Amino acid sequence: MENKTHIIGYPVFVAVWLVLLALTSALVAISRVSHTAAVWAMILLTPLKASLVFYYFMHLKYERAFLKAMVLAAIAFLVVSISMLFLDFSFR
Amino acid sequence: MSAHVHTDNEGGKIGMWLFLFTEMMLFGGLFITYSALRSLYPADFQEAGSHLNPVFGIANTFVLLTSSLSMALCITALQKRDHKKSRLFLAITILLGCVFLANKYIEWIHEIHMGIYPSGPGLAGKPFGEILFYGLYFSMTGLHGLHVIIGIILLSVMLILLERRAIDHEHHLILENSGLYWHLIDVVWIFLMPLFYLAA
Numbered sequence: 001m002e003n004k005t006h007i008i009g010y011p012v013f014v015a016v017w018l019v020l021l022a023l024t025s026a027l028v029a030i031s032r033v034s035h036t037a038a039v040w041a042m043i044l045l046t047p048l049k050a051s052l053v054f055y056y057f058m059h060l061k062y063e064r065a066f067l068k069a070m071v072l073a074a075i076a077f078l079v080v081s082i083s084m085l086f087l088d089f090s091f092r
Numbered sequence: 093m094s095a096h097v098h099t100d101n102e103g104g105k106i107g108m109w110l111f112l113f114t115e116m117m118l119f120g121g122l123f124i125t126y127s128a129l130r131s132l133y134p135a136d137f138q139e140a141g142s143h144l145n146p147v148f149g150i151a152n153t154f155v156l157l158t159s160s161l162s163m164a165l166c167i168t169a170l171q172k173r174d175h176k177k178s179r180l181f182l183a184i185t186i187l188l189g190c191v192f193l194a195n196k197y198i199e200w201i202h203e204i205h206m207g208i209y210p211s212g213p214g215l216a217g218k219p220f221g222e223i224l225f226y227g228l229y230f231s232m233t234g235l236h237g238l239h240v241i242i243g244i245i246l247l248s249v250m251l252i253l254l255e256r257r258a259i260d261h262e263h264h265l266i267l268e269n270s271g272l273y274w275h276l277i278d279v280v281w282i283f284l285m286p287l288f289y290l291a292a
Contacts, residue, residue, distance in 0.1 A: 007168060007171045007172065008164075008168055009168065010165060010168060013161055013164045013165055013168065014161070016161075017157060017158070017160075017161040020157045021154065021157060024150070024153050024154065024157065027286060027290065028146070028150055028290065031286070031290040031291075035138070035291075038286075038290055038291055039291065041286075041290075042286040042287075042290065042291065046282060046283055046286055049282045050279045050282050050283065053160060053275055053278055053279050053282070054275075054279065056164070057160050057161075057163070057164045057275045057278075058271075058272055058275045058276075059268075063105075064102070067105070067106060067109065070106070070109060070110075070113075071109065074113040074116060074117075075116075077117075078116060078117070078120045081120065081124065082120070082123070082124055082127065085124050085127060085128060086127070086131075089128065089131050
């Protein structure tokens with residue numbers, strides 16, 4: 001199997017890092033508004049931050065479709081497990 | 093001696109990701125436990141969370157995000173055949189990991205002095221939900237901290253291998269996989285921080 005590598009430039013990583021810092025600051029600022037705002041900020045911004053780390057820092061953007069599908073399947077399994085828990089707790 | 097060394101970067105990377113999935117399920121199980129208990133004791137969790145100092149959690153988030161950046165830059169530098177810069181970025185990553193642990197140490201020591209630890213006097217007489225919150229807080233941040241320690245050891249070995257040129261611009265799968273591990277530790281913290289420090 002060929003071992004080709006894709007070199008990602010410094011500016012791409014620095015840009016992603018700046019976005020991550022901005023999202024963290026936004027998360028902290030919104031959390032101070034109210035409890036509901038804190039929960040929604042957490043539900044929306046936290047997975048977004050994690051996706052950026054997965055996609056750029058962990059090179060997923062530049063990997064083959066097979067590896068992307070594997071990661072997606074693992075995350076889907078976690079999301080389904082957590083959703084089923086909430087369904088259970090909401091309707092008992 | 094080594095006429096042909098067989099390497100399979102694709103296979104090696106897939107193996108590392110499979111291991112990372114088990115890590116995701118490990119922490120995922122704890123997140124499910126947190127969610128379940130929080131929905132049973134919402135008021136206690138909110139009260140207990142309000143006693144944690146968010147500055148520690150937020151500062152450590154910035155520290156880990158920056159360490160993830162330096163880890164990514166380390167691999168780019170190596171691919172560009174700049175070994176010196178690569179070693180520098182890796183050393184910065186290790187240093188930031190130590191800063192994270194030092195911050196965590198100060199935070200935990202403060203709490204332990206106040207008697208807040210599993211079965212500690214500071215928790216005696218507190219509502220059951222608050223005791224559960226601190227139990228989860230210590231076990232989840234503790235397990236994460238253990239991963240940071242393992243990550244620091246792993247990256248220190250990588251630094252030695254880089255120094256000895258056992259890792260170079262052509263053969264660096266082991267460094268990439270160690271980087272993946274370090275980034276996953278960062279991702280886990282991204283989820284942990286708002287649960288304990290911001291949700292109150």
